[in-house]
Amino acid sequence: MFNKSFIARLKEKLKEWDKSAERFRARKSLPRFFTVSGEDVDELYTPDSLKGATDENHYDENIGLPGQFPYTRGVHQTLYRSKLWTMRQFAGMGTPQNTNDRFKFILAQGGTGLSTAFDMPTLMGYDSDHERSLGEVGKCGVAVDTLADMEIIYKDIDLGKVSTSMTINSPASMVLAMYLVVAEKQGVDLKDVRGTLQNDILKEYIAQKEFIFPPKPSIRLITDMMSYCTKHVPQWNTISISGYHIREAGATAAQELAFTLADGFCYIEAAIADGQDVDDFAPRLSFFFNAHSDFFEEIGKYRAARRIFAKRMKNKYGAKNPKSWLLRFHTQTAGCSLTAQQPENNIVRTAIQALSGVLGGTQSLHTNSMDETLALPSEKAALIALRTQQVIAYETGVVNTVDPLGGSYFVEAMTDKMEAEAEVYFDEIDKRGGVLQCIEDGFFQKELARSAYQHQMELEKKDRIIVGVNDFIVENEVIDIPVLKIDKNVEQEQKAFCQKIKAERDNVKVQETLEKLRAAAKSDGNTFEAMMDCARAYVSAGEMCDVLREEWGEYSESQAAMSAS
Amino acid sequence: MDKKIRVLLAKPGLDGHDRGIKVIAAALRDAGMEVIYTGLRQTPQMIVDAAIQEDVDAIGVSILSGAHMTLFPAILDVLKEKDSSDIILFGGGIIPDDDKAELEKLGVAKVFTPGAPTIEAIKFLQEAMKLKKSDENIM
Incomplete structure (x- = not known):
């Protein structure tokens, strides 16, 4: 990218610059200059910081142009100039009717996709009338027992037009089957049904822990569902391989990147072993990443993810269809970064995190509400979260240019660093016998627990400041934002409805x-x-x-x- | 030397988010306590049985699914039933202020909410143990 004599001259200049900067270094504005992931960052990045700085093929092979291999700069040529990201706000609470009301509200306010949150019993495969569901029905999402509930949730919403995401894993196939039957009953051709099923069981064993069955039959459920969708629901994104929960459980950015992609490769290998052609199913795989507060680290992470995926799909799995090389992803801002103290500040955190997702080239985005450390979002908080995305899209000008940070010495160096750290983890996972063995041995889980503890200790030592939590505290703060409460009758109502349907069906x-x-x-x-x-x-x-x-x-x-x- | 404080940690209900409880487990251990973590999806009955069997001083639970108003009281009930109300029950999670106040009124010794440093939980247990010992001395 740069000729050798230029880099040699730059190195000389850097030596002088370093000397001239020395006298300022005794004074520090912050205790440490490091990322949210605990990685130290240099004070300056230059062409000399780039991997392959003097290699004339480096740009073509590793960076390239948007919409071209290896897609570091994005999966589309014109990206947001042609189509903005999907503003997909995650919602679901109480009864199916409560959720249907919230969905219609989101669509009326300019949301462009739906995303369904289910309650714990649904996520764990228990009906609302099961004894283990006691106290949990409709609490952290909507309760779904039978098709009757899904008919209410999506009532008066045209499933041939809207794209829907469903955040569910162990019982993902059961709930998708119900969704497709609702579409059939609306008279929609399954070929027109669009959306995404999270359906990523591996990260459940690693991070979120909503598992029911052992790994092998769980993966078989996924490959059966992929094979059905390839034939009958060709526009459906069959699996959303998720780093989000891995990050929330304590991972660093590099761990999120590496473990998520490793999971992805594990599914790909399973489907190939099932006899499916990689180019038949790979174009429908999608990813889901976290947008944490470290702006540049996150952007490097998204760009590295696209590059690693494209190279592996082409070189290792022999995919020939360029669509199989594309890593398309959804982003959600970091729930774990939100504070219960001075919750209004979460609006600011979320806006900055969302911007990193956009500058990283995300295909869809959920922005968290300010009140999520207190309860499920109130309507007001959910609206501000959606408006945050609209402000970014329509007011800031960041959509005007594709990958506007491409070529930034820091961002390119961060991208290279993320890729290199992920590769180290891939080797480690292989050496330990692959993803399933690492789950069984607790390798991922221990890595996450270690990172989470380290992060917490950094806060307690004040190496890291969180505004309102360990500094800039308001004493005796009174929280005065509305907090959503789920009606106590929801559980009884839902239980009764479930039993009524069970009594009346054939x-x-x-x-x-x-x-x-x-x-x-x-x-x-x-x-x-x-x-x-x-x-x-x-x-x-x-x-x-x-x-x-x-x-x-x-x-x-x-x-x-x-x-x- | 003082006997080490023994704490049983558990995740009741269906919620699997275990980042917080693992951080607490490591912090209490680093503070010199004996920690038994019994894992996910424990029923109130299982939690209290394990606490009695392990002869712990305190039970700590973490609930992020919104089921706290059912699960905390259920654990208190089983403790009472088994004549073990001397075991301190504390916990944390996504718990609004109103609910926290109500739970503490019902007999949960302390509810920690997001952002609480681990040192608070450590100090709370040390203080609570001192009180408990002085109670025992009186009796």
Whole structure:
């Protein structure tokens, strides 16, 4: 990129500059100059900081142009000039009707996609009337038992037009089957149905811990569903390989990047082993990253993710379709960065984090609400969060240029550093026997616990300042923003509705379709096709999960994975 | 030398977010306490049984799913049932101020909310143990 004599001259100049800067270094505005991930950052970046600075092929091979291999600068040529990112606000609470109301509100306010949050019982495959669901129904998301609930959630919303994301993992296939049946009943051709299922079980074992079945049958559920969607729902993003939760659980940026991509490669290898052609399913894979507060580190992370993925897909997995090389991703701002103290400050944090996602070239974005360390978002807080995205899109001018930070010495160096750190982790994971073995041995879990503890200790030693938490504190603060409360009657209402549907449906049909699901689970039949029939018969997600629990057993964490250090 | 403070930590309910409880486990251990972490999806019954069996001084639980108003009282009930209300119950999570006040009224010794430094939990346990010992001496 630069000729050798230029770099040699620059090195000389840097020596002089370093001497002239020395006298200022005794005085420090902050105790340490390091990233949120705990990585020290240099005081200056120049062409000399770039990997391959004097290699004339380096730019073409590693940076390139937007929409061209290796996609470091973005997956589209014209990016936001042609299409803004999807403003996709995650919502779901209380009863299906409460959630339908919130969805219509978001769409009316200019949201351009939907994203569904489910309650804990739904995420864990228990119906609302199960004893383990006590106290949890409708609390951190919406309760879904049967097709009847999904019909209410998406009532009067055209599933042929809106794109919907569903944040669910172990029972992802069951809930997607219900969604597709709602679309069928609306008269929508499944070929027009668009959206994303999170469906990423590996990060559940690593970070969020919402697992039901052991890893192998869980991965089989995913490959069955991928194979069904390739045939029947070609626009559906079958899996959203998620670093978000890994980061929230304590990971550094490099750990988030490396563990997420390692999970992605694990699914790809599983689908190839299942006999699927990489170019059939890879174009429908998508990713989901966290936008934490360290602005440049995050941008480096997104750019490195695209480059690593493109190179591996082409060189290691032999994908020939350029669409298989593209790492498309959703971004959510960092919930773990929000503070319960002076919650209004979270609006500012979220705006800056969201901007890093946009400058990193995200395809869709969720901005957190200021009140999420207190409860689920109030309508007012959710609206401000959406408005934050609209301000970035329409007022700041950052959409005018594709990858405006490309070529920044710091950003390119950060991108290289992220890639290099991820490669070190990939080697380590391989050496330890792959992703599944690392989960069983608690490798990822220990890495996260260590990083989380280190971060906490940095706060307590005040090496790192969080405004309102360990400095700039308001004594005896009174929180005066509205806090959403879920109506106490929600649980009773939902439980009663679930039991009513179970009493009124054709229970002979229910047993028939459940036995077909069992037969598929026992053989190599496609479990997803069987779930479509279950969904049509108003079989509950809990009932489908119970059959699979009986056939496949339940997963619990190993002692190694539970250990905190 | 003083006997080490023994603490049982657990995640009740269905919520799997265990970052906080693992940080607390490491911090209490570094402060010289004996920590038993029993893991995810523990029922109130399981938590209290383990606490009695392990002869702990305190139980700490973390709940981020919004089910705190059901789960904390359920643990208090089982403690009472098993005649073990001398075991201190404390916890943390996404818990609004109103709920925190109500839980502390019901008998949860202390509820920590996001941003609380680990040193607060350490000090709280040390103080609570001193009080408990002086109570025992009186009796």
